[in-house]
Structures are given as structure tokens and as C-alpha cells.
Amino acid sequence: MEEKQTIIAAGGLVLNETNELLLIFRRGFWDLPKGKLDPNETIAECAVREVEEETGVHHIHLGNLITITTHEYFDPYIKADVKKETHWYSMLVDGKPNLIPQTTEDITAIEWTKKQDLLQRLNNTYPTIIEVITKAGLL
Numbered sequence: 001m002e003e004k005q006t007i008i009a010a011g012g013l014v015l016n017e018t019n020e021l022l023l024i025f026r027r028g029f030w031d032l033p034k035g036k037l038d039p040n041e042t043i044a045e046c047a048v049r050e051v052e053e054e055t056g057v058h059h060i061h062l063g064n065l066i067t068i069t070t071h072e073y074f075d076p077y078i079k080a081d082v083k084k085e086t087h088w089y090s091m092l093v094d095g096k097p098n099l100i101p102q103t104t105e106d107i108t109a110i111e112w113t114k115k116q117d118l119l120q121r122l123n124n125t126y127p128t129i130i131e132v133i134t135k136a137g138l139l
Helices: 043-055 115-122 127-135
Strands: 005-015 021-026 029-031 034-036 061-075 080-092 107-113
Touching (some): 034 043, 061 127
Parallel strands (some): 005 080
Antiparallel strands (some): 005 021, 021 029, 021 107, 061 080
């Protein structure tokens, strides 16, 4: 059996100064911003770039690596099953920046989520997202 191609990605768990979590809504699920590593960039640079591109948030203070998650899926671009390895970083932003969803990435909503609303959002998310939020100490 052929080994699946591994795609390296990075993303961020972004909190604003009032401790609200940045969540995006993509393809029917609440998610955290993330994306694939570009050639010649570090994984940390990828995490910041993807958050900026998908949310419109800038001036991000990059924190520590929270965890690395893996999941498998069918990639329609390369027409094959792949393994995605995502490196998740904690991030902080000053204030409460305006949010601009990257609609070309199928992001249809984006919000700063208060802690008391988090569990409701996480009823409609992926297991890896719950894992990241739990390891970050938000659950």
C-alpha cells in the first residue's frame, strides 16, 4: 500500500485583549484559521500568514507552539488521500481588530467568540479543533 503524502500546515489560536477567541466558519463548521506551508517559509511564518490572509487581522504577537495535529482527507487538487500535519500556535492581538473573511477560501463567517459562547460553537467543529483549544487551556 502506498504511503499517503503528508501536507504540512500551520495555524493559530488567536485571542484578543478581552480574551475572545477568533473562530472562522468554513464549509459548514467552526474552525481555526490555518493553511498550507509555502516554499521557503518557516512553519511559524506560515501560521501568521495564514491567520492574516484568512481573517484580515494584522500585528499578530506570535506565541508558543500549542500542539501538532494530524488528520487524513481526500485532497481534490492532487486527487489523492493525504495526511495533513498542522502546527498550532498561540497568538495575541491588541484591541479587537475588524475581521475580513477570506471568501475565496470558503470562509463565510468570522467572529470573536466569548468564552461563554465557545461550547455552543464547538458542537459544530472538528475533533482536532477541540484538541487544540483544550491543550491551550481554554476548555
